[in-house]
Amino acid sequence: MSDLSQELFDLLGPKGWLSAHDSVGSVRDWLDRYGEPPLGIARPATTGEVAAVIGACARAGVPVVPQGGNTGLCGAAVCGRAGSVIVSLSRMNAMGKPDTATGSMTVEAGVVLAALHDALEPHDLIFPLHLGAEGTAQIGGLIGTNAGGSHAARYGMMQDLVLGLEVVLADGSIWNGLRAVQKDNAGYQLRKLFCGGEGTLGIVTRAVLKLFPAPKVRETALLAVPDMDALVAVGSLLRKEAGEFLGGLEFFSDFGLDLALANVEGLAMPLESRAPWYLLVEMTAGSSKVPLSEIMQSCLEDGFGQGIVVDGALAMSDTQRAAFWRLREEQPEGQRLEGPQLKHDISVPPGRLAEFIGEAGNLCQDILGGVRINAFGHLGDGNTHYNLSPPAGHPDFADTAPALATALARLATELGGSFAAEHGLGRSKIALADALRPAAERALMGRIKQALDPQGLLNPGVVLAANTSGTIDRNTPNLL
């Protein structure tokens, strides 16, 4: 056992310090693309223990990798360098009492998102972040990656939902910024900066989250839409006529529907017609006096009248609602079961989504004729998961993956959007950011990293290339 292993074992005990061997599931990332063997997994039970772990690692010069539910898709939650220490906050999963008058609640970073949803239900409150991995993803990781998901257009991303934070800094000191107020302009907005820091600026241990009253009425529709221009037009119509009620506004394609129906058990298509695109519309309201059904139907009639909706169904029960949502939510699983795939997480201004989809399709076909495109995502914020399967009959992408990723990222950039919309840069998209983002922007990030983590030991090689901080070089052999 190395000196650091012994020190961390002594500090945390047998529940708090696992060898890599004892925690195999934490070593590799979700997509099994990244993850060098760690020295071990630290599982501190308190903020003080987190601080002690970080302090010990800093003294030993050993990198630290914070890991939440390990559901990230860009490799940020596993070791880039063998012998680093993974810090899991799974044992820190306590929740405070929700403050109804304030609309807030303090939680520890290891709380699983779905557990938070469940805990709030008896209080008629919601924490409005929803995404596919919510049964596993933890609050700390969601903050670190500034998660978005399917309700972000209405309620915001994680950075909009965090009022206060407690963070362990690179030297093992603790910043307690656990204030429960929206309005706090006493200096720089540190709480926002740590959202999306991907664990490279500090390790979030606790957060004060913003809560909302639970909706009292809900309407869900699944629409068939003839083309992308129509999809964008339906989005504009709904935004204008249904104002503040729009929750989910999720789209997927006929190809994606085919993949899901073919590969996933128990799905059913409720519409009689097939069309190139489908839109799942969910409206909710906090007052039972709102005639939400009438509002939804009026919007749909307008859509039919304008020819931008060609078929539609309203969910008449919670079971039907869940069935509609599953068609959208099983898009990733349907494609995963189909075989090899390339995932891209793009956002463009919603008004330019049709332009993006059209041009992206041409670019991809030029690079790999016959490539099968499964674009689905969040119309409200223009976030498309633009995922590819190889041409029918082909086993893989035959080395076209980098060209495809670069072309799509470049197009998103040209259209005023992002090639890292809600999944972050992690390890996998640093090269894209270095190539496509202004040098001034990357340099600013490097300066901030250097200022907050001068030793470069917090999740090195994530967000910025590992040599950006000035103390670690890509070519340096592993420290351990």
Place this chain on the structure above:
Amino acid sequence: MSDLSQELFDLLGPKGWLSAHDSVGSVRDWLDRYGEPPLGIARPATTGEVAAVIGACARAGVPVVPQGGNTGLCGAAVCGRAGSVIVSLSRMNAMGKPDTATGSMTVEAGVVLAALHDALEPHDLIFPLHLGAEGTAQIGGLIGTNAGGSHAARYGMMQDLVLGLEVVLADGSIWNGLRAVQKDNAGYQLRKLFCGGEGTLGIVTRAVLKLFPAPKVRETALLAVPDMDALVAVGSLLRKEAGEFLGGLEFFSDFGLDLALANVEGLAMPLESRAPWYLLVEMTAGSSKVPLSEIMQSCLEDGFGQGIVVDGALAMSDTQRAAFWRLREEQPEGQRLEGPQLKHDISVPPGRLAEFIGEAGNLCQDILGGVRINAFGHLGDGNTHYNLSPPAGHPDFADTAPALATALARLATELGGSFAAEHGLGRSKIALADALRPAAERALMGRIKQALDPQGLLNPGVVLAANTSGTIDRNTPNLL
């Protein structure tokens, strides 16, 4: 004319470079507490000119103070040191075309907030930031101070309303982050960091702002409320029953009402009863199918039934609505006309507002018996403008101002809130922040400042004491 004056005159021409003598209104701050004579006022017309000005000042080692509408209350927009250069972006007041589908618009930093509101009206869109100074305050200053205002609980503060930014950095280089997407996780959230930087990290030149559909229906009520506990309870009731419709939720006191009625022309009190507190409730909805009047009346009936509302009036016309709002909006003016005053900008978690008001009153009376307290503000986010007038018959505060400010700030901190809620730290609240905020927090801010402005020339002495950056000392004689 100094070398730098000549250089800036040559660069900007006679419209772009004013001597301090030619621009007296820009030298002192709104409250006439701060403002050393500048070398001159630079009025660049383009981002390139801003960059050139900053570059020239950096080479000359002369501090730069960005100034918007100069409506700030903490002294951040005027010179702390004689001979600095004020940079006004008033000439950069162009607005792009609103993108309806995306809900966004690019504007230059010199656009006045009210002009933006006016420009959006024909498009049925709103930019939902509202505050007293909107006829003068500029977008750049509002971003720099992360402005909040009366609609923040529903729509967010400036940091929530900015999608993309263009910023001139300390060395005169330009960061173009003018993306128009909510979801952009390609690295650290720089766009959020510059919101609230108070011009100490860079100078915002353009922004992509988030827009919302204009409401189609609106209801406004003025309520009389028996005590602070009842006020908080009414807030909770409204939040629960009127969900997403709550816009303004503005409170003021009977003392504040007296001040306004006595000192401001043309005000009328629409309620028959007087009560210790009043609450202005405004609900809006994006769909004309929402029975907003019924929802409002039902909430009021509940409030009467519970005894937490003792009187109320509904605005029956836009004229009445404006009259209700004036009672709240003239609170600062009513007090200003009364004579000397102390302003405090406090936020606490809304559920603790009654506790704050109760304890703060005791603290203030202990320090200065008979002090007259005018607390008003935004119930939705717990933001109180806790302003004081001297005891009746006393001409001033007789040196109790620091003790009052410190006691109130300490109490807000203890209750999980902020002593710099929406006005920022500026120059006036640095000492409070240094005393009441964790040292780790202040050190983090110092490191970020040092990283982004190593020469310490961007608005030195704002947010952080001027010597924090390491290169400027409070005791150093003026540079010029």
